[in-house]
Amino acid sequence: MAWRIPALRAWWARRPPAAGAAVMATGIVSVGLNLVGHESLSLAALALACAAWIGLAADFGVLLLRDRTKWVAQAGSPGALTAVAATTVVGTRFALLGATPVAAALLALAALLWPVLLVPVVRGWGPRMPGAVFLGCVATEGLAVLGATLSATTSTAWPAHAALVPFWFGLVVYAVALFRFDPREVVRGAGDQWVAGGALAISALAGAKLLTAA
Structure with missing residues (x-):
């Protein structure tokens, strides 16, 4: 087993x-x-998501402390925004579970992390971007979904009202990303071109949840 540890670390x-x-x-x-x-299966999937989230969050913090140059380089990658989106998805599941304090804490964390990652990512946008350019919209709309879900599960209006800000801003981010997106990626992309559709889907979900919460 000992020989597997270095291999695991390298992976x-x-x-x-x-x-x-x-x-x-x-x-x-x-x-x-x-x-x-399917609540039992849902909780099992949530446990896996939480375990992976904790591992990535710990590595995120360690990298920030030990190798700031590498952290900054990774933070400027569009893929880094999946950290925000993942946090909002896990938070949404906790909100549905009734664990409001956990969901609220994850929303606060995602909201703090969002500008830290979005700003360098947007600065790095150029012409003819791959589908990952739409992750800015996904991360932003994730905040709206979690806010609207918390509003519905707690019967409190203000989270939904606050969620209107990332909802509309996310649509703006999508429009800008669409302008930067290389249409040729639809045919020859590595797979991330489908994020263009996923971003619209989560935007529609956010809008629907906001209407329900209202």
């Missing part, structure tokens, strides 16, 4: 900045399973 060190997408996807599966009534 972990090579993970991309977009590794948060795994947490986001697992969290979405957990939410979906909850909505169709």
Whole structure:
């Protein structure tokens, strides 16, 4: 077993900045399973998402303290915004679970992290960007979804009112990203071109939740 530890460390060190997408996807599966009534499976998926989130969050902090240059380089990658999106998805599941303090804490954390990552990412945008350019919209709308969900689960109006800000701003980010997106990526992209559709989907979800919360 000892020989596997260095290999595991090497594998972990090579993970991309977009590794948060795994947490986001697992969290979405957990939410979906909850909505169709498979609570046990939903909680199992949530546990996996939380374990991965904790690991990535710990590495995020360690990298910031030990290798700030590498941290800054990774923070400027569009994939880094999956950290914000993943946090909001996990928070949304906790909100549906009734764990309001945890969901609120994750919303606050995501809101603090959002400008720290979004600003350098947007500064790095150029012409003919890949589909990852739409992650700015995904992360922003994730804040709106979590805020609207908290509003609905707590019967409190102000989180939904506050969530209107990231909702509308997310649509603006999408429009700007669409202008930067290389249309040729639809055919030859590595797979991240589908984020263009995913960003619209989460925007629609945010809008629907805000209407319900209202």
